[in-house]
Amino acid sequence: MTQLTHFNQSGEAHMVDVGEKAITQRTAVTEGFIQMQAETLDLITTGQHKKGDVLGIARIAGIMASKKTAELIPLCHPLPITHVEINLTPDIDNHRVHCQTIVKTNGQTGVEMEALNATQIALLTIYDMCKAVDRGMVIQSVQLIQKEGGKSGHWQR
Numbered sequence: 001m002t003q004l005t006h007f008n009q010s011g012e013a014h015m016v017d018v019g020e021k022a023i024t025q026r027t028a029v030t031e032g033f034i035q036m037q038a039e040t041l042d043l044i045t046t047g048q049h050k051k052g053d054v055l056g057i058a059r060i061a062g063i064m065a066s067k068k069t070a071e072l073i074p075l076c077h078p079l080p081i082t083h084v085e086i087n088l089t090p091d092i093d094n095h096r097v098h099c100q101t102i103v104k105t106n107g108q109t110g111v112e113m114e115a116l117n118a119t120q121i122a123l124l125t126i127y128d129m130c131k132a133v134d135r136g137m138v139i140q141s142v143q144l145i146q147k148e149g150g151k152s153g154h155w156q157r
Contacts, residue, residue, distance in 0.1 A: 026149030027104045028115040032142035034123045035096045040134040044097070044126075045090050051129045055088040055097070058129070062086040062122030066103055066114040076113050079105050084114075086122055099123055100145075112144050 043049040051057075063084045070078035083104040090097055099122050103115040123139045130137065146156040 023106055023108055024149045025104065025106050026110045026147070027102065028110060028112040028147045029100065029102050029145040030112070030115040030119045030143065031098065031100045031145050032119045032123050033091075033096045033098050033140050034126050035094075035138045035140060036130065037134050037136070038095045040130050040137070041090055041092065041095050041097070043133065044130070045092070049129065049133075054126055054129045055090075058099075058122045058125040059086045059088060061125040062099070062101060062118040065121035066101070066111075066118035069114045069117045072117065073113055077109050079107050079109065079111060079114065081105050081111065081114060084118060086118060088122065088126075097123075097126060110147055110150055112147055116142065116144065 044054045047053070063086060066084045067081060070076045081103060083102070085102040087100045088097055089100070099119050101115045101119045101122070103111040103118065105111050105114075119142055120139070123142070127137050127139065144157065146154070148154045
């Protein structure tokens, strides 16, 4: 895990020492959805939304968020991210956008938090850009799908 909470002898939380861990290639894949009215999704997919390219802006916001994770989550290690890919796919039948994020690094701890943060912020950006036309949107099922690398190896949901 990117972040583990440990307590020192006086009961204070501190960052886990990952200095002795091997540097390995690490990957995390996360996903989530934002549910919306059919009309809202139509504005997004046809490029008719007055704020512009909703999915393009959300993708950039998610990439930026992945790089700022350690600034936002206490005890999370800053990592040299080597790759971020955010796929935002409209699901017309279910009136939602699916977000899948892939984050990679060569490091001593995993990138699950960076991928989860990127997914959340990409979906929040869609909400922010579309809230004027659809305040009832719901962000749902943000979760880790798989991770690779490190001592624990490969994990898949």
